[in-house]
Amino acid sequence: MTSTHPAVELDGLSKSFGAVTAVDGLSLRVQPGEVVAFLGPNGAGKTTTIDMLLGLSRPDAGTVRVLGGTPDDAVARGRVAAVLQTGGLLKDLTVGETVRMTAHFYRHTRPAVEVLERAGITDIADRVVGRCSGGQQQRLRFALALLPDPDLMVLDEPTTGMDVEGRRDFWQALRRDARRGRTVIFATHYLDEADAYADRIVLVRQGRIVADGTTAEIKNLAAGRTVRATLPGADQAALAALPGVDAVEVRGDSVLVRTGDSDAVARHLLTRTAARDVEITSRNLEDAFLALTTTQTGA
Amino acid sequence: MTTSTSTRAAVTTPDRRLPALGGFAPGALGIELRRVLRNRRTLAFTLIMPGVFFLIFGLPQGGQSLDNGRPVTAYVMISLAVYAAMVATTSVGGAVATERALGWSRQLRLTPLRPAAYVATKLITAMSLGLLAVVIEFLVGAVAGVRVPAYVWLLSGLAAWVGSLVFAAFGLFIGYLAPAENVMQIIGPVLAVLAMFGGLFVPVEVLPDVLQQVATFTPVYGMGVLARAPLTGDGVSMAAVVNLVVWALVFGVGAARLFRRDTARV
Numbered sequence: 001m002t003s004t005h006p007a008v009e010l011d012g013l014s015k016s017f018g019a020v021t022a023v024d025g026l027s028l029r030v031q032p033g034e035v036v037a038f039l040g041p042n043g044a045g046k047t048t049t050i051d052m053l054l055g056l057s058r059p060d061a062g063t064v065r066v067l068g069g070t071p072d073d074a075v076a077r078g079r080v081a082a083v084l085q086t087g088g089l090l091k092d093l094t095v096g097e098t099v100r101m102t103a104h105f106y107r108h109t110r111p112a113v114e115v116l117e118r119a120g121i122t123d124i125a126d127r128v129v130g131r132c133s134g135g136q137q138q139r140l141r142f143a144l145a146l147l148p149d150p151d152l153m154v155l156d157e158p159t160t161g162m163d164v165e166g167r168r169d170f171w172q173a174l175r176r177d178a179r180r181g182r183t184v185i186f187a188t189h190y191l192d193e194a195d196a197y198a199d200r201i202v203l204v205r206q207g208r209i210v211a212d213g214t215t216a217e218i219k220n221l222a223a224g225r226t227v228r229a230t231l232p233g234a235d236q237a238a239l240a241a242l243p244g245v246d247a248v249e250v251r252g253d254s255v256l257v258r259t260g261d262s263d264a265v266a267r268h269l270l271t272r273t274a275a276r277d278v279e280i281t282s283r284n285l286e287d288a289f290l291a292l293t294t295t296q297t298g299a
Numbered sequence: 300m301t302t303s304t305s306t307r308a309a310v311t312t313p314d315r316r317l318p319a320l321g322g323f324a325p326g327a328l329g330i331e332l333r334r335v336l337r338n339r340r341t342l343a344f345t346l347i348m349p350g351v352f353f354l355i356f357g358l359p360q361g362g363q364s365l366d367n368g369r370p371v372t373a374y375v376m377i378s379l380a381v382y383a384a385m386v387a388t389t390s391v392g393g394a395v396a397t398e399r400a401l402g403w404s405r406q407l408r409l410t411p412l413r414p415a416a417y418v419a420t421k422l423i424t425a426m427s428l429g430l431l432a433v434v435i436e437f438l439v440g441a442v443a444g445v446r447v448p449a450y451v452w453l454l455s456g457l458a459a460w461v462g463s464l465v466f467a468a469f470g471l472f473i474g475y476l477a478p479a480e481n482v483m484q485i486i487g488p489v490l491a492v493l494a495m496f497g498g499l500f501v502p503v504e505v506l507p508d509v510l511q512q513v514a515t516f517t518p519v520y521g522m523g524v525l526a527r528a529p530l531t532g533d534g535v536s537m538a539a540v541v542n543l544v545v546w547a548l549v550f551g552v553g554a555a556r557l558f559r560r561d562t563a564r565v
Contacts, residue, residue, distance in 0.1 A: 056408060076411040077315040087409060088402020092338065097330050104324035105412040108314035141406075149313045 005068030007032045007152050007183035008053060013062035014207075015048050022048040024207035025062070030183060032151070037198035037215075038187040039289070045207035046187040047085070050156045053185075054082055067151055078106050078148025083141045083155045091130030095121055095140050098129060102144045109147040119143035120173045135159075135166025139173055155186035159193065171197060191289055195219070203289070225262040225282045229275040231255045242268055321413030323420060331424050341390055344487070345432045349383035350439040356500075358443055367532050373447045374530060376440035377455045378499040381526045383432035384463035385519065386490055390483050391425035392470020392554075399478035399561070414562045418471065425467035426460070433459050447530060454529040462522030462543060466490075468550035469518070475557035497523040518546040 008030040015023040023045040030036050038046050051057040052064055055071030066074040074080040089098060099116060103109045116122045119139045124132060132140065138158060145153060155174075159167040174184075174197070188194055194201050194215070201218040203211040211218060224246060234255040239248045244261030255275075257265050262280045269275040318324075335341055357375035365371060398404055407417060433456050473486055494500060496510070497519020503511055514520055521542030528535050 054409065056405070075409060076317050078313065078411065079315060082409050084405070084409070086402050087406035088398075088400075088404075089406065090334070090398065090401065090403050093330070093334055097334075101327050101330045102410060104327035104330075105318060105322040105407075105410040107316050107318045107411070144406075145409075 005065070006030060007034070007067055008185065009063075009065040010049070010053065011063045013049065013052060013064065014060050015052060015057070016060055022207055023052070023059075026204070026207060026209060028202060028209065028212075030185060032183050033181050035184045035197065035199045036186075037194035037201045038185060038204060039189070039191070039194045039201050040204035041189055044204045046204060047156055048207075049204075050082070050084070050154055050187060054080065054154060074152070078109070079150055080152040080154065081145035081148055081150035082153070083138065083145050083158050085156050085160060087141055089129045089137055089140060092128065094126050094128055095132065095136075096125035098140060099143055099147070103147050106148050110149050115143040115146040118146055118173065118176060120169060133166065135162045135170060138162065138166075138170060142170070142173060150182070152183045152185070155184070157187050157189070159188075159190070220260075224258055224260045225280055227257045227259060227262050227265045227269070228279045228281070229255055229269050230277045231269065231273055231275040234273070239265070239268070318411045321416035322411045323416035328420050328423060331420055332427060335391060335424055335428055340483070341387075341428070344483070345383055345387040345390060345428060346435050349379045349386075349432065349436050353379050353436065353439055354443065357440070361444065365531060369447060369530055370445060372440065372443070372445050373451070374527060376436060376445050377459065377527050377530055378523060380433045380436040380456065381459045381462065381497070381519070381523055382494045382499045383436045384429040384459050385466040385494070385522075386487075387428040387432040388425040388463040388467035389470040389473075389486060389490060391421060391428055392467045393473050393482040393486060395421060395471055395474025396477060396479045396482040399474070400480045404561075414558065418558065421471065422467055425470065426464065429463040429467070430460050451529045455526050458522070458526040458528070462525060465518060465522060465543065465547045465550060468547065468554050471554040472550050472557060475554060475561050493517055493519045496520065499523055515542065518542070518550075521546065
């Protein structure tokens with residue numbers, strides 16, 4: 001816990017499947033205690049990155065260090081645990097048996113009753129896994145991941161396929177467990193999950209990181225507005241120099257200004273230029289997410 | 300004060316040493332065994348059906364004797380014990396295919412359990428169920444009136460059980476060949492055909508000449524001959540021993556190769 005190593009160090013990670021580049025020179029450093037959301041659309045390379053992070057697959061290039069060592073060693077010592085989309089369960093074991101059996105594989109674990117309690121599945125401990133809902137099975141996977149009391153918890157799209165209630169229960173369980181010092185990395189394509197549970201958001205697109213910041217910083221990307229006006233021959237430099245302006249784009253006779261201070265831009269356009277048809281639209285996190293993950297214009 | 304601090308330290312600093320034996324644990328084995336014994340299909344095909352076969356096909360031959368005067372019912376009982384053991388060990392080994400299909404093998408890779416420890420657990424489970432299958436078949440026989448000297452019970456039972464190790468390997472080989480949810484539905488009929496060629500349902504000598512020739516090369520033949528040898532007193536032919544050893548090697552090496560392919564990181 002007190003080690004000075006970063007929880008995760010990914011350096012120049014690349015991985016291709018045939019002609020498809022899933023992860024493309026991705027570097028990331030996560031400090032102990034951070035709760036990081038790995039946010040991106042399907043196919044962004046989140047799962048491939050997590051597989052390499054856990055030592056389930058080998059990178060074509062680049063290095064992975066987990067808690068200062070190799071992923072395999074971190075897994076074997078129970079320092080890292082994960083909830084994956086692809087991790088299956090034995091349908092004919094009960095929930096309790098699955099936990100007890102998995103506990104036997106470790107040198108030392110938290111008591112089975114404790115992890116069942118923390119995952120919120122004590123009441124279904126005697127239920128056969130095959131009769132559990134998808135959400136209950138996911139909380140069972142979470143209970144298994146809690147067994148070694150890991151320093152790093154990795155979750156890959158943990159609420160995929162769950163209904164609203166299941167998602168809420170799962171995140172409540174995760175939150176209850178948010179013990180001091182545990183590093184958490186979770187992949188998601190739900191913005192609200194990243195917003196609600198992460199301290200830091202890493203936006204990935206086509207195997208690369210396109211934005212990385214605190215949740216507040218990422219939200220700031222979306223906090224601004226876009227001012228659009230018809231202005232032939234707009235002076236881009238002058239507009240870009242206005243306070244709060246993030247970006248200026250000229251499309252034919254139109255000019256689009258992305259800014260944190262739309263009033264200043266509008267005032268400038270209406271008083272100092274011949275601009276007409278001034279429109280002001282606000283952007284939300286969804287827009288920022290789409291902008292960052294679907295087009296080349298990055299942060 | 301000091302006590303509370305040290306207690307808290309003990310609670311919050313997890314033991315990060317590697318598990319002994321790659322995570323192999325008797326406790327997990329116990330849960331695995333209970334799980335197998337709860338499976339109704341497994342119980343029906345390995346523990347009940349061979350016993351019922353004996354009552355249907357063996358008992359009516361009561362009173363008949365082999366060339367050396369021993370009862371034919373014992374011949375049938377030992378043959379069916381071999382069959383029960385091979386189905387039992389194959390089904391446990393083959394369950395690897397199911398666990399791969401379900402994604403459990405992948406889940407296990409997130410734990411300290413080493414693949415070799417996993418296979419060891421499967422082999423021990425397979426051999427435990429195999430032993431149970433032999434014991435139950437012999438119990439059914441004994442209760443139904445089969446009487447042979449103690450050394451025949453012991454040596455034939457031991458041969459049937461140890462020989463079924465070949466099929467534990469066969470099960471693992473199939474299990475690592477392809478992930479499938481219902482692997483026994485596919486290989487169950489294969490086992491029945493092999494058992495027929497191995498002389499477990501009818502003596503090989505009853506088959507047409509050509510099939511008799513073929514039979515000596517099939518994987519059940521060797522273990523069948525070895526298991527019945529204490530009863531028939533025919534002695535153990537070289538062909539039977541070679542057959543057993545060769546098939547043990549084929550399935551053992553095959554399973555090991557597929558296992559390495561499966562656990563390689565890509």
